[in-house]
Amino acid sequence: MVVSEEPRTATKVLESILECRDIHVSYNLRKGMVVKVFEGLSISVRYTEFLGIVGPSGCGKTTLLKVMAGLVKPSVGAVYYKGQPLNSPTPAIALVLQNFALFPWYTVLENVMLALSKDKELSKQDKLERCRAFLNMVGLSGFESAYPAELSDGMKRKVMLARALVTQPDVLLMDEPFSNVDPLTAISLRREIESMWLSESLPPSSVVLVSHDIEEVVELCDRVIVLTPRPAKIAATLDISLPRPRIRRSREFYEYVDEIFTLMS
């Protein structure tokens, strides 16, 4: 007798919300030169986790986030979002890249509204309200009608964050989001992101943080993946089991920082 299998449901069977399975990515340069970034890398992002990715400069961290966002297609292997192949970008997966990408001729509010331009279900009024709510959440109330040139770098990051979150993505991918931001702004942005992620009523469910700042990664992440130089493989995976909010001055904190440094060198 054949016993039929239970239907698969995402949360029951799939441990990962986003998965890169055996991906190969290379860039073709001029004169036939090829940069092999990944040759068979597999990485999973779990439901509701805060995942950190560290690795040497040029190993392919930014490329990996672009692959996870559906912006770069691997030549071999595939990306799965909730078990389904991801072939193009989706509002469910938001990517905050390192370079500022705000439109200088639009106001702060208009820049955030752009993220909702394809949404046919919300009325203009609902969109405006939601954008204002997210700008408020990142601490930019009162700056709705400012232009990017009138903002500090930290404030521009906040606009980008609001723009990434306003579509209420399931997965938030961030590429060195706090580098080149003054230290106090970086502290408040980290708190902001952590508390949003901790709050169950708010998106996103899972966050992937690429960073070269090991302390930042230990402060925020449940799990850290250390990549090797190109073509990048997983050198090590580490669970960070410290209570939140994490205290940077504690001995346990620095044991993790030292461990990751050792794994990277």
Ligand SMILES: Nc1ncnc2c1ncn2[C@@H]1O[C@H](COP(=O)(O)OP(=O)(O)O)[C@@H](O)[C@H]1O
């Ligand atoms: N668009 C591109 N065209 C050609 N080469 C690229 C491109 N983007 C990245 N690379 C190369 O791919 C490798 C990985 O880059 P990247 O993903 O930016 O690494 P990381 O973010 O870890 O510093 C580097 O050698 C880089 O020079």
Ligand SMILES: [Mg+2]
């Ligand atoms: Mg990079």
